[in-house]
Amino acid sequence: MSIFTKLMEKPWLAQPEGADPALLQPPPSYWPARTALRFLLVTITVVFSLFIMTLLGRSQLGDFHALAGEPWLPFDNPTQLWWNTGILLASSVVMHAALVLLRQQKQQAAALAVVGSAFLVLLFLLAQFAIWQQLETAGFGMTSNPASSYFYLLTAVHGVHLLGGLVALLWVLKRFWQQQSLARIQSSVRLCVTYWHYLFVVWLVLFALMTSSSSTIDSLAALCGF
Amino acid sequence: MTDSAIASHDEHYQASFGSKYIWSQDHKVIAIQYSITAIMVGVVALVLSGLMRLQLGFPDQFSFIDPSAYLQFVTMHGMIMVVYLLTALLLGGFGNYLIPLMIGARDMVFPVLNMLSYWTYLLSVLVLLASFFVPGGPTGAGWTLYPPQAILPGTPGADWGILLMLISLGIFIVAFTMGGLNYVCTILQARTKGMTLMRMPLTIWGIFVATVMGLLAFPALLVSAIMMFLDKVVGTSFFMPVIISLGETLDHTGGSPILFQHLFWFFGHPEVYIVALPAFGMVSDILATHARKNIFGYRMMVWAIVGIGLMSFVVWAHHMYVSGMNPYFGFFFATTTLIIAVPTALKVYNWVLTLWKGNIHLTLPMLFAIGFIFTFVHGGLSGLFLGNVVIDLPLSDTYFVVGHFHMVMGLSPILVLYAAIYHWFPKVSGKMLHEGLGRIHFWTTLVGAYLVFLPMHYLGILGLPRRYFGMGGTEYIPESAQALNANITIAALVVAVAQLIFIANVIISLRSGKKADPNPWGATTLEWQTPDNPPTHGNWGPEAPVVYRWAYDFSVPGVKQDFIPQNVPNSAVEVTDAAAFAEAGK
Numbered sequence: 186m187s188i189f190t191k192l193m194e195k196p197w198l199a200q201p202e203g204a205d206p207a208l209l210q211p212p213p214s215y216w217p218a219r220t221a222l223r224f225l226l227v228t229i230t231v232v233f234s235l236f237i238m239t240l241l242g243r244s245q246l247g248d249f250h251a252l253a254g255e256p257w258l259p260f261d262n263p264t265q266l267w268w269n270t271g272i273l274l275a276s277s278v279v280m281h282a283a284l285v286l287l288r289q290q291k292q293q294a295a296a297l298a299v300v301g302s303a304f305l306v307l308l309f310l311l312a313q314f315a316i317w318q319q320l321e322t323a324g325f326g327m328t329s330n331p332a333s334s335y336f337y338l339l340t341a342v343h344g345v346h347l348l349g350g351l352v353a354l355l356w357v358l359k360r361f362w363q364q365q366s367l368a369r370i371q372s373s374v375r376l377c378v379t380y381w382h383y384l385f386v387v388w389l390v391l392f393a394l395m396t397s398s399s400s401t402i403d404s405l406a407a408l409c410g411f
Numbered sequence: 412m413t414d415s416a417i418a419s420h421d422e423h424y425q426a427s428f429g430s431k432y433i434w435s436q437d438h439k440v441i442a443i444q445y446s447i448t449a450i451m452v453g454v455v456a457l458v459l460s461g462l463m464r465l466q467l468g469f470p471d472q473f474s475f476i477d478p479s480a481y482l483q484f485v486t487m488h489g490m491i492m493v494v495y496l497l498t499a500l501l502l503g504g505f506g507n508y509l510i511p512l513m514i515g516a517r518d519m520v521f522p523v524l525n526m527l528s529y530w531t532y533l534l535s536v537l538v539l540l541a542s543f544f545v546p547g548g549p550t551g552a553g554w555t556l557y558p559p560q561a562i563l564p565g566t567p568g569a570d571w572g573i574l575l576m577l578i579s580l581g582i583f584i585v586a587f588t589m590g591g592l593n594y595v596c597t598i599l600q601a602r603t604k605g606m607t608l609m610r611m612p613l614t615i616w617g618i619f620v621a622t623v624m625g626l627l628a629f630p631a632l633l634v635s636a637i638m639m640f641l642d643k644v645v646g647t648s649f650f651m652p653v654i655i656s657l658g659e660t661l662d663h664t665g666g667s668p669i670l671f672q673h674l675f676w677f678f679g680h681p682e683v684y685i686v687a688l689p690a691f692g693m694v695s696d697i698l699a700t701h702a703r704k705n706i707f708g709y710r711m712m713v714w715a716i717v718g719i720g721l722m723s724f725v726v727w728a729h730h731m732y733v734s735g736m737n738p739y740f741g742f743f744f745a746t747t748t749l750i751i752a753v754p755t756a757l758k759v760y761n762w763v764l765t766l767w768k769g770n771i772h773l774t775l776p777m778l779f780a781i782g783f784i785f786t787f788v789h790g791g792l793s794g795l796f797l798g799n800v801v802i803d804l805p806l807s808d809t810y811f812v813v814g815h816f817h818m819v820m821g822l823s824p825i826l827v828l829y830a831a832i833y834h835w836f837p838k839v840s841g842k843m844l845h846e847g848l849g850r851i852h853f854w855t856t857l858v859g860a861y862l863v864f865l866p867m868h869y870l871g872i873l874g875l876p877r878r879y880f881g882m883g884g885t886e887y888i889p890e891s892a893q894a895l896n897a898n899i900t901i902a903a904l905v906v907a908v909a910q911l912i913f914i915a916n917v918i919i920s921l922r923s924g925k926k927a928d929p930n931p932w933g934a935t936t937l938e939w940q941t942p943d944n945p946p947t948h949g950n951w952g953p954e955a956p957v958v959y960r961w962a963y964d965f966s967v968p969g970v971k972q973d974f975i976p977q978n979v980p981n982s983a984v985e986v987t988d989a990a991a992f993a994e995a996g997k
Contacts, residue, residue: 191607191608191609192608192609192710192713192714192717193710194607194608194609194710195609195710196607196609196610196709196960196961197705197709197961197963197996198996199981199996200959202980202981202982205605205959207604207605207606207607207610207958208604208605208957208959212604213600215600216600217520217521217596217597217599217600217601220595220596220599220600221520221521221592221593221595221596224591224592224595224596224623224626225588225592227626227627228588228626228627228630231626231627231630231631232630232633232634235630235631235634235674235677236634239634239638239649239670239674242667242670242673243649243666243667243670246665246666246667247665248648248664248665327641327645327647328645328646328647328648328662330664331647331648331649331664331666334641334647334648334649338637338638338641338647342637
């Protein structure tokens with residue numbers, strides 16, 4: 186039943202005794218953690234969208250210089266970022282593999298995959314940190330230019346969300362350790378998979394934005410009315 | 412909640428003192444923790460407003476109120492009232508208490524997260540209050556915290572105060588997100604059998620939509636707080652323009668303060684409705700119950716709540732007319748602002764039509780609820796002036812705005828909160844609040860608050876500027892304005908002291924108040940149908956309730972009692988006139 190149909194209901198009308206549709210229909214599937222994750226992802230999307238909107242607005246002021254588009258700019262040839270993207274993709278794939286393994290009832294292998302995925306995320310974060318240091322050395326520190334500031338800010342916020350995901354993974358690993366029911370572990374891992382894929386997509390958007398040239402950013406800003 | 416979830420929840424419940432009253436995971440205890448903390452910090456904000464009024468009413472008579480202190484009082488009063496009192500009390504307090512009880516659940520779906528939400532909220536309050544004790548004191552940037560002045564030397568609290576404010580807001584948003592996810596998931600997933608969305612009381616609809624709005628709007632405040640924090644601490648230039656401060660050119664390279672304003676108000680305007688919608692919902696239920704009449708236009712009320720929630724995200728720039736903007740932009744936001752008045756007015760009409768020919772019981776909750784209709788209409792009407800660009804421009808920086816927003820989102824939700832406390836206190840505590848003290852409290856508060864805020868509209872039209880410590884060279888303002896200001900201060904102090912009557916009433920009633928019946932108001936909603944009063948852990952005993960009807964079956968023809976609780980099937984209704992009952996569609 187769509188939300189519009191529900192909102193059209195007339196609750197003041199009597200329902201025949203024993204034939205009340207509200208009592209006859211099966212209860213909705215009970216998985217509050219999934220509902221919570223969906224709302225959380227919407228909230229996080231708003232956070233990143235607002236950061237990006239401010240970036241586009243800020244880009245239209247004179248002192249903003251994109252980090253790509255000219256040979257001397259750090260992300261004109263972002264090889265290192267591609268490597269990092271590969272690491273995060275691998276983490277996402279391995280996490281998905283954990284779910285597949287669980288469906289095949291291979292719990293130990295799945296646990297190893299979850300640990301592997303966490304390891305890859307840590308590797309990604311270290312690699313991002315290495316990029317920060319390279320940028321700093323190349324004269325693109327946090328306060329050198331608004332575009333640099335946004336790179337540090339957005340990657341930090343993305344990293345914090347990954348760290349939050351790692352904390353959640355500890356809970357999942359605890360479930361493996363305590364040998365809880367397969368269904369319970371599977372449902373947790375499913376949520377982690379969703380979160381991991383989501384953060385990978387967010388990273389792709391940030392990657393594309395931060396490695397865009399001035400003209401691309403200007404076009405996006407114009408599209409958003411700046 | 413499924414049976415297994417209930418069993419699992421009860422299995423983990425331990426009744427030691429610590430787990431029952433301090434580290435409690437019970438939504439009712441957490442609600443009380445939220446409420447007490449919010450009210451205590453609200454009292455701090457009330458005292459601050461009294462100090463502000465002392466300076467305004469009797470300028471320069473009090474040596475401890477200097478211009479810096481005055482601005483700090485203004486800032487902390489505003490932020491505490493809007494975020495740490497109203498949002499926390501309406502959603503953290505009443506949301507926590509009422510959601511599981513009104514939808515027939517045994518608790519929130521994530522009790523641990525719920526507990527963490529409260530303790531995180533408490534931490535945010537402590538961080539905020541700590542700013543009173545750091546060098547330079549709390550920030551005096553105004554509750555909107557506009558850069559560049561918020562973080563520049565010369566503004567009170569520009570060193571530590573502003574940082575603690577930003578950190579505290581960040582922590583609050585984390586707390587809200589934890590609580591908010593719990594509220595929406597509980598409402599969507601844990602409703603008892605028969606409780607369809609359209610059978611939910613309007614209180615739950617208001618809390619639900621307000622929480623969803625909070626989850627979408629608070630990120631804007633978080634984003635702006637993070638970026639301003641970096642501008643201050645690291646020296647970035649997100650919001651900070653090229654600027655010369657105290658003769659020194661700063662390192663900032665040309666950021667946009669207007670960008671901050673957009674972010675702030677993208678949060679700030681929905682925040683008005685985050686506070687208002689739960690209040691709208693609660694007042695609807697209180698009016699229907701005490702008028703013994705079904706709420707007029709239930710479906711329209713639900714649609715209006717949803718419509719207001721959606722619209723509130725496209726009106727934010729009406730707070731920024733004086734910042735300067737493209738005229739088409741102003742036209743757009745003025746139009747949306749006037750459009751959002753339509754569902755809001757619809758709600759007011761429906762409240763009045765609910766009262767129309769109702770069997771009105773002028774109980775304490777009803778008095779406060781009717782008082783709310785008055786203040787909300789007055790505040791709403793002055794909002795129509797301010798929503799228009801050309802009228803807003805001359806009025807924006809005057810006391811007209813102070814009068815307007817205090818009427819519409821200060822006094823109005825506070826009156827609903829009082830209505831709600833007087834209404835649900837018997838359920839929470841098992842005791843009735845004292846009627847006589849309550850009436851003194853109501854009349855002093857309502858009349859006193861009118862004496863405070865109504866004259867402010869007149870002062871605003873005179874051109875009296877807001878935010879000013881003293882009127883100095885504003886010679887166009889007549890002497891009589893000062894006399895009026897002194898009167899306002901006296902009224903404000905009387906109203907502030909009158910709140911002690913309420914606090915005394917709560918304490919006296921808790922100690923020696925009349926024992927409350929399980930359902931003293933003859934209400935239909937589920938929280939009044941619990942087997943124990945006050946409800947115990949798990950709320951419902953062995954059997955969760957089943958819902959057979961909506962929440963507004965009052966004065967149904969042919970029925971012996973003038974209300975039918977939601978969990979009573981037709982076959983169990985005591986009928987005196989079967990034909991009339993059948994004709995009424997029941």
